Amino acid sequence: MPLRHNGPPRSITFSTDDVPPPRRRAYWQASLAEVHLAMAIELSPERSFHAALEAHPLHDMMVIKASMTAHRARKLPSTALMGEEERCLLLINLDGYVELRQGQRAFSLSRHDIAMIDLQEPFDYHIPEQILVLALNLPRQSVAERLPQSADFAGIKLPASQPMQPITLSFFNNLFSTTGTAALHPPTSLRIAGHAVDLLGIALADVIDSRPNPSPYRANLLRRIKDFIEENLHEPLLRVETVAAKYRISTRYLAMLFRADGTTFSDFLRQRRLDRCRRQLEDRGAARRQIGEIALGAGFTSQAHFSRLFRATYQKTPRQYRSAFEGKPGPTRPTPAAPKPKAEMA
Known part of the structure; x- marks a missing residue:
């Protein structure tokens, strides 16, 4: 059944920019409910919260792009009426970092990682800084029909390193642009929605067929390790041996934990350091800090x-990147276009 918002499906936009800070939590909860995401939001009293959302209908789906600063959220108990179809959420991380948990699976999404969330089951997430995501809210049954009957895709992560990721990312980014700029004829909308779920089914099956059974102990251990890394990014001597010794595990076991998460210790550490530097280059309040000082402060x-790593990742030098944000109004950085998929750096 098509999504309904007190009438025929329509494009909707929300932003906290004109909402008084004390009302932003309630406003954002109501905004997410409009796209069938009943979430309880928890904001930090020490930090200002900003968020924006744009969503477009596509047959029985909703294509969503959202930017959010730091907060936590958990799914509220389902209030679905009898006969209302069950739904799921494809979540594509375009920029930033988010930690998620659904059932026994706890994992993080870095740039270009993808997750599948079953909206009939509890889940929660934590955004430590800020994030830009693309999402597809769609009927659960349409996904289940394209997978083995026994497939459980709640809380599945599709790492950016998967061969299908460039195709998946490009398709859904273009899908959002198309639904936002063109009124599609219903038969065309139906066919495109079918192709979207077909592609998603292929990507999910590729991961489901090769994944090991989830281990709650390993997931929780990896989350604690990532939190430790986040707190110590400024330490230049933060190495795999140091972290392994901290948690009394072997370096081989630590490498296995990151490999199961679709990355490596070195790649994760490098990307988190680059993300911290990028945020400071975007911050007009940090404009007086030298680029070298910012780099040293991130380890x-x-x-x-x-500078070489930054340019290889963001296609601009740190100085060029900072210049793009100089003189721009507003407390939050503008929503960037989705970056083009690229091969991981060695």
């Missing part, structure tokens, strides 16, 4: 090395 030991 890089050489400004030249940092």
Whole structure:
């Protein structure tokens, strides 16, 4: 059945920019409910919260793009009426970092990672800084029909390193742009929705067929390790041996934990350091800080090395990137276009 918002499906937009800070939590909860996401939001009293959302209908789906700053959220108990169809959420991380938990699966999404969330089951997430995500809210049955009957896809992560990711990312990013700029004829909308679920089924099956059984102990251990890394990014001597010794595990076991999460210790550490530097380059309040100072504060030991990595990741030098944000109004960074998929750095 098509999504309904007190009438025929329509495009909707929400932003907290004009909402007084004391009312933003309730406003954002109501905004998420409009796209069938009943969430309880928890904000930090020490930090200002900003969020924006744009959503477009596509047959019985809703294509969503949202930007959010730091907060936590958990799914509220289902209030679905008898006969209302069950739904699920495809979540594509375009920029930033988010930690999620559904059932026994706890994992993080870095840039270009994808997750599948079953909206009939409890889940929660934590955004430590800010994030830009693309999402597809769709009937659960349409996904289940394209997978083995026994497939449980709640809380599945599709790492950016998967061969299907560039195709999946490009398709859904273009899908959002198309639904936002063109009124599709109903038969066309139906066919495109079918192709979207077909592609999603292929990507999910590729992961389901190769994944090991989930281990709550390993998931919780990896989450604690990532939290420790986040708190110590500024330490230039933060190495795999240091972290392994902290948690009394072997370096081989630590490498296995990250490999099961679709990344490596080095790649995760490098990307989190780059993310911290990028946020400070976007911050007009930090404009007086030298780029070398920002790099050293994130644990890089050489400004030249940092600049090479930054340019390879964001296609701009740190100075060019900072210049793009100078003189722009508003407390939050503008919503960027989805970056093009690229191969992981060695």
